Amino acid sequence: MSAPRTTPWPLVALFTAGYLAPYLLPTTVGRLDTGLPLSPTQAGAIGSALLLSSAAAGFLLASRVDRIGARTLARAGLLLAVLGYGGAALTTVVPAVVVGALVGGFGSGTVTAVAATGIAAMGAPPARAESRAWGSDPHRASILGLLSVSALAGAVYLTVPHLGAGHGQPLAALALTALAAWPLTGRLSLRTAPARTLPGRPPLPHRRSGLVLVAAMPCWSLVQNSLWGVSGRIGLAQAHLTEVTVGTVFAVALGAALIGVLGAGALGPRLGLATPIGAGTALIAVCVALSASATDLMTFAAGEIAWNVLYPVVLSYMIGLAASLDPRGRWAVLVGSAASLGTAAGPLTGSVLSARAGFPVMGAILAAGLLVIAVPLTAVALRRRPVAAPRALEDAVVHIEIPAYENSYASTAAI
Template identity: 25%
Template sequence: MTETARDSSTPRDPASLVIGAIAAQVIGGLVPQMSPFVIGGLMDGLSLSERDAGFIIFVEFLALAVTAIAIAPVLPRVSYRRVAGVAVALTLLAQGASIFSASAGSLTLLRGLAGVGEGALYAVSLSIVCSRSSNPDKVYGYFQVVWALGSVALFAIGGQLTAAFTHRGILSLIAGVTLALAPLLFLIPDARAKSGDGTAADVIQASPLLGVMTLAAIGLYLTVSAAIYAFSAPLRELAGLDTTAVGYALTVASLVGLAGAGAATALNVRWGRAIPITGFCVGFSLITLALCLWHNPTAYVVALVVSVVIYYFSIPYLFGLAAELDRSGRWAAAAGSAYLLGFAAGPLVAGAAIAAAGYASLAAVCVAITAAAWGLVMGVIRRLSRAARVAQPIDVLA
C-alpha cells in the first residue's frame, strides 16, 4: 500500500523547537500521567470516596480535552509562544492554589481551571510540531522517549510524596515540575503556523470526514489502552500477585517502554504507517487476551511490560497520522483532545465490561474496539494514499 510520508532526508529540526514542544507536552500531560497518585492523595488527604476523587479528576480531564479541541482551529492564526505563556500562567496559578485548598468544591473548580491551561499547552505541543517541524512523526517519538524516561523518576518521587503528604505532596510535585519547565516554553517560535505547501495531504484537508475518522480511531485506541492500564492492579489478583509486585512491574515497564518509543523514533515512517499500526493493534489485542485470560504470574508481568512498550510505540504513529491531514496543525491539536477523552473513558468502559461478564468480557470488548480503531485508520491511510497517487505527475515514455 502506498502512503504519503515525509522525506527522510529533510533537514533536522531546530533543538529549540523540539525542546519547547516537549516542555509544553509534559506540562499539558502531567496530570493524566500522575492521575493514580492524585486520586489516591485526594482520597487520603480529604477523606473523599472513590467517586468524589474520580469526579475531580474527571472535571480536569474534561476541561483539558474540551480546551484542546476548542483551541485547535484558532492556533494556526495566533502566536504559539503567547498562547503557551498565558496557558502556563493560568496552570501555575491554579496548581499553586490547589495545594492549599481544603474543600472538594474549591479543588474541583481549581483543577478545572488548571485543565484549561493544560489543554491549551497540550494542543500547542502537537500543533507546533505538525506545522513547524520537518518530520513530525520523529518529534512525536521524542515525546514518548521523554515520557518513558521521566515516568520512572516521577512515579518513584510521586509515590513517596503522596504517602507522606497526601494530595498536597503530589500536587506540589506537579506544580514544581510545571514551574521548572515553564522557562523552556520561551524556546517555542513566536510565530504563526506555516501555510500549506500544496502536498497531497493539504489537498484533502478540506474534508472533515478523514479528520473525524482519525480522531475517532485515536479515541477508541486510547480507551482500550486506558482500560487495561486502569485495571492493571485488579488484574494482578487473577495472577496471584500482590500490589507491591505490580508497582515493581509498572516501574520496570516504564523503563523498558523506552524501547517502544525509541523504535518508533528510529523506524519513523520508513515502512509507512499501515504496517506499524497493524502490528501494534495485533500485538495489543494478544496482550489484552493474555492479561485477562492467562492466570500466570510470569505471563502477567511480561504482558504488562510489553503492553507499555506497545503503548509508547503506537502513539507517535497515531499523532503523526493526524499531522498528515493538515500541515497547519489543526487536526494534530484536536488529536490531543481525542487522546484525553479516550484516556478518561477507558476506566468507565472497563468497569462496565467487567460488571457485565467479568474479565473475559473486558478482553472481548478491548479486542473489538481495537479492531474498529484499526479499520478507521486503514480507511484514512487508503484515502491519503489515493490522494498522493493523484497528485503525482505521470511520466510518459516516448
C-alpha cells in the same frame, strides 16, 4: 545543502508538560480514593473530568493557536496547570480538588494544543531557509517528547510511594513539571509559522480521512485509558501486590516504553503507517486482555510492560498520520482532542466496567472494541505516507543547541 537539524527542546518540554497528566492517571486516581473521602468510581470520575477539561481546551483552541500566538498560549496553559494542580495538591476539600483538577486539565489541554500545531507546522514548507533549523520531521519531535514524558513518569512512579500517603504528590508533580517548562517558552515565537507561511484560512484538507480519525480516536484512547485508569487497582486487589511493587512495575513498564519509542524512531517510515497502526493496535488488544486477567506478579508485569512498549510506538505513528493531513496542524489538534475525549472517559469507564463485571470481563470487552477500531484506522493509514523520515537513531540526539530563531514554534501533539 540542507540545514542541520537541531533538537526542538521547547517542543519537547511542552509535550512533556501537556502529556504527563494522562501518564500519571493510575496513581492520581488511585490516591484520590485513598487520600480523600471518595469511592473508586468517584475518583475515576474526577480523573475523567480532568481529562475532559483538557480535551475541551483542545477543541476550543484548534484553529486559534496561529492567531493568538504560541508563546502566549503556552504560558497561559502552563500557568493554569501550575495553579490548578498545585492548588488541588495543597487542599483536602473535595470541591476544591475537583476545581483544581479542572483548571489544571484545561491548562494541560492548552499546552497540548500548542504542541499539536507546532509539530504539524514542522512538516510544512518553511518560508525561509533558517526555519528548517528545527528540522522538518514531526515524527522525530514526537519521539523525543514521548521519551521525555515516559522517563519522567517512570521516575514519578518510583518516587511517589516513598513520599507518604495522600493525593497531593502526583498532582504536585504535574504542577512542578509545568513550572519547569516555563523558561523554555521564551524560545517560542509570538506567532506560529503556519500563520505566516500559509495565507488565508483554507478549508480543512482530506476531510473524509480526518473525520474517520476524529470518530475512531475517542474509542481507541478510551480503551487504553480504561485499563490504565484501573491498572493500579488490578495490581493491588486482583494480583495482591503492594503499592511499592505496583509502582515498580509501572516504572519498569514506562522504562520499556522508552525502548519502544527508540525503536519507532529508528524504524521511522520503513514500515509505513498502516502496519504499525493496524498490527500494533491488534497486539495492544492482546495486552489489554492479559493485564486485566492478571492474578500474579508475572502476568501483571508481562501485560503492563508489553502494552507500554507497544502503546507509544502506535501513538507516534498516529501523531504522524494526523499531522500529515494538514500542515496547519488543525487535524492534528482536532484528532488529539477527540482522543482526549476517550481518554477522559477512560477512568470512569474502567471503574464502572470493573465494578459491575470484574477486571477480566472488562479486559475482554475493551480488547474486542480495540480490534474493531483497528479497521478504520488502518484504512486511513493505507492512504497516507509518513510526513518525514527520521534518519538513524543517533540523528535524533545530535545538534542539541537551541538557536533563538524567530521562527521557533510550539511543541508536539497529543493523541
